[in-house]
Amino acid sequence: MKTSSEQAVLGRSFNHLEPRPEPSGRAIWVRMTYQGRPCMSTGLLADLVAAQQQIGDLAQAAHQGRSADGLAYQVLCSAHAEVFSLGGDLQHFLELIERGDRAGLFYYGKQCVDVLYLSSTAYGLPFTTIALVQGQALGGGFEAALSNTVLIAEERASFGFPETLFGLFPGMGALSLLSRRVAPGMAKRIIASGRLYAARELYDLGVVDVLARNGEGERAVREYIGARRSRESGFYALDRAAARINPISYDELLEVVRIWVDTAIGLSRRNRRLMGYLLRAQRRRWESSDAAVQQAAV
Secondary structure, eight states: OOOHHHHHHHSSOOSSEEEEEEGGGTEEEEEEOOSSSSSBOHHHHHHHHHHHHHHHHHHHHHHHTTOTTSOOEEEEEESSTTEEEOOBOHHHHHHHHHHTOHHHHHHHHHHHHHHHHHHHTGGGSSOEEEEEEOSEEETHHHHHHHTSSEEEEETTOEEEOGGGGGTOOOOSSHHHHHTTTSOHHHHHHHHHHOOEEEHHHHHHHTSOSEEEOTTOHHHHHHHHHHHHGGGHHHHHHHHHHHHHHSOOOHHHHHHHHHHHHHHHHTOOHHHHHHHHHHHHHHHHHHHHHHHHHHHHHO
16 A cells, blocks of 8 residues: 555556655665566556656756755665566567567567666666665566666575577667676676576676675665765766766667567467466466465465
8 A cells, every 4th residue: 555655756656666755865665566477567667667757857856956855766676575576578478479569579678678778877867776686586677677776685686587598588688787797798698598696696796786684685775875875976976987988878778679579579389388388387486475475464
C-alpha cells in the first residue's frame, strides 16, 4: 500500500513500483515489486518510464534551485529478498518471436534502452543513481543494475547473462555498460560465458562498486551517501569525466537493439524450446517461493 508521502512525491501511484522518499538522505528509493515472475514485464517498464520522468523533473528542480536538501540520489532495488530481477519477459519474447513481430520486439527493447540511458547518464545532472542488488540479477536485470552510477551488492547476490545458452544475447546495453567498468574483452567474456558470477567475484573485477554484508545492503547505501555529503562536487566531476572519456551513446544502444531483434526473430526452434524450458523453470521457482511466503504468513 502506497503512503501519502509516496503519492505526493511522484504525484501518482504505480502497480509495479514502490517509490519511497528519504529526505534525510536526499534520496528516493524505487523498489520493484512483482506480480508473478520477477522479470522486466511491460507493466514494470511502463512504470519505470513514468517514474523516471517525474524523478528527473524533481532532480532538475533541485539543481536549478541549488537546494542543499534537494533530491540528489535515486536507489533502485527489489521488494523480493532473493531476486533483483530475472531479466527480460521470456513469455512475451516467445509470443512476439512466434508471431514474427519485429516491431513489438523493437518497442520492448527501446523501452528498456530509454530507462537504462536515463539511469546511466544520471538525467544529465549532478545526480547519482544507485542500484542495490541483494539477490539474483540476470539478463536485463543485470543490465538495469549496470546502468546505475553506483552498483552496491550484498555478498549473497549473483549476476549473469543466460541469453547465450539459447542462442540470443543481452541486447539492451549489456556490452556497452559492462565495457565502461571492465576491459571490452572481459565484458564480452562475462556475457558469452552464460554462467553465474558471485558478487565478490565481480567486486574484484571492478563491476560491483561496494560489497556489503548480507542483510546490510540498505545500510551500505546510506553510509555511501553519507560519506559523499561534504565531497559531492568532486564525485560529480569524476562522473562527468568518466562519461566524457567513455560515453554512452543512445544511438549505439538502439543499433544493438536492432541486432538483438534480428537475432531473436531468427532463433531456431531448438533455441526457442530452450527459452521455454528456462521460462518454465522460472515459473516453478517463483511459484514455489511465493507459496512458501504465503504459507509462512498464515
